[in-house]
Amino acid sequence: MHSRQRSSSSSRSSSLSRSHVPKHTRTTKQEHFEAYNKLRQRMKNQLKEAAKGQGIHISLNNIDELTRLYSVIERDQVRDTKVHLEDSEVLKEASGFAALNARNLRFGENDVALNENDVIRKIKQYAVTDDSMLVNTENDHIEGEEEDEEDEEEEEDAEEEVITDEYSFNKINWLKLGVLYHQISKKPISVDFLYGPLASERRKAASRTRIVDDSKSGTLTTAKAVQAKDIQEDEEKNTAYMIRMIYEIYLSKDRGGEVNFYTFFIDPKSFAQSVENLFYTSFLVKDGRLKLFTGRNGYPYVARVSQKEIQENKLDSSNAISSHHIATFNYDVWEYMIKKFKIKESFLGHRDELEDCIPEEDYIEEEVEEMEEVEEEEEEEEE
Incomplete structure (x- = not known):
């Protein structure tokens, strides 16, 4: 009887002792977020200290607080990725806080110095x-x-x-x-090659004489009245006339055979007339009066289009072979072709007319500009 009472009393005492032991309470997900948000807000409010380089102790406290919060996560065995992501983001902000403080740290003012x-x-x-x-x-x-x-x-x-x-x-x-x-270092790098141009003085603009309007003081003259019949078109400068003339020259010299294309239009005495002949020849080829083709030796040739070929093209235009070409012709090519084919005279004849040339005023301006450039170079060398 006594033994039963003792056992019952002992069981009661053990149950009472267990009830007095405090049980561990798990931190909820919301509480984790609130703790991290509180730390984040505190770091934002203390950014001024980091900008001054006076946040060393604050940065250490932030790291200790992050360590404590993560230990709670490990203790509760939290597997939620959102909580771990929040911890990583706050840790990143704490690292940025420490980096900002380190960039603005002044040695000697915060008990920090280098030997x-x-x-x-x-x-x-x-x-x-x-x-x-x-x-x-x-x-x-x-x-x-x-x-x-x-x-x-x-x-x-x-x-x-x-x-x-x-x-x-x-x-x-x-x-x-x-x-x-x-x-x-934060010191800008100097550039030596800019010293000369920056040091040179700018050339002063030459003063120009003012243009005076003398229309009111001068004598008035009336232009001669010209009628429509007085205006006569210069046939020598008409493109259609020149094309017809070149074609007639070709017909008068054509012996029924093909003519070398370069020998046909190149004038060894005038580069300008050679370009004009090439221009007029392109119209003859376009109009179907002449045909341009490659000969057996690989050079281009021109020949007259026969009446038979014209009739065949009218009946069946699909057999006609046509293509578009862009000719590039310059002074060096002109000299080379003259030596290559030994052209002594122009096939189309040389036209005695005034050719386009550079005015004397342009020559004078070019010489003045060259002299000014030489003077500037000499001044730079002296400096």
Whole structure:
């Protein structure tokens, strides 16, 4: 009887002790988001401190808070990807906060400084060309840590004497060090080749005489009245007339055979008339009076279109072979063709007429411009 009472009492006491043990409560998904949003908002409010470079302790606190929040996620074994994504985004913002603070950090104001000897030693390791100098630097660094301040001052003085030595100075690649400086510094790189053009003075514009209107003061003259019958068209400058004339010259010289195309239109005495002959010949070919074809030797030839060929084309135009060509003809080609085919006289004859030429005024302007350019070059060389 007594044993039963003891067992029942012991079971009651154990059940009471279990009920007093606090059970672990899982954090809900909404609570996780609220905690991360609270941290994100706090970092946004503290961006001013990071912009000043005074957010080192704040950045460390943000990392500690992120570590605590993620430990809660691991404890609750949260598998929701949205919660993990929120943690990654807040971690990214915390990294940006720390990077902003690091960019604006000012050494010496926040109990952060660099050892001058360490900086010089690292610069030597980067720019030195002789490994023996690195060994001496490492030995000096080890001895400097073991000795007292007086010995360090003596070593610094000795090191300065070594650096000023010409041999040691030439063992450092100063060009490599200068390139590194231009890459990481905020100083703009100067461009030497712009010094000359920027320093030269601009040429002053020459003063021009003012044009005076003398229409009111001058004598008035009346133009001669011209009637329509007085205007006569110059046939020599008419394209249709020139085409007809060239075709008549060809018919008078045609012996029934084919004529070399270059010999036909090239005038060895005038490049301008050669171009004109080529222009007129193109109309004769277009109108079907002449045909242009490739001969057995591979050169182009022209020949008269016979009446039989004209009748055949009228009956069946599908047999006619026609194509469009764009001729390129310049002064060098003109001289080459004259030598190539030994052209002594023009097949179509030379026309005694005034050809287009450059006015004397243009020649004078070109000479003046050339003289001005030469003077400018001489002034630049003297400077």
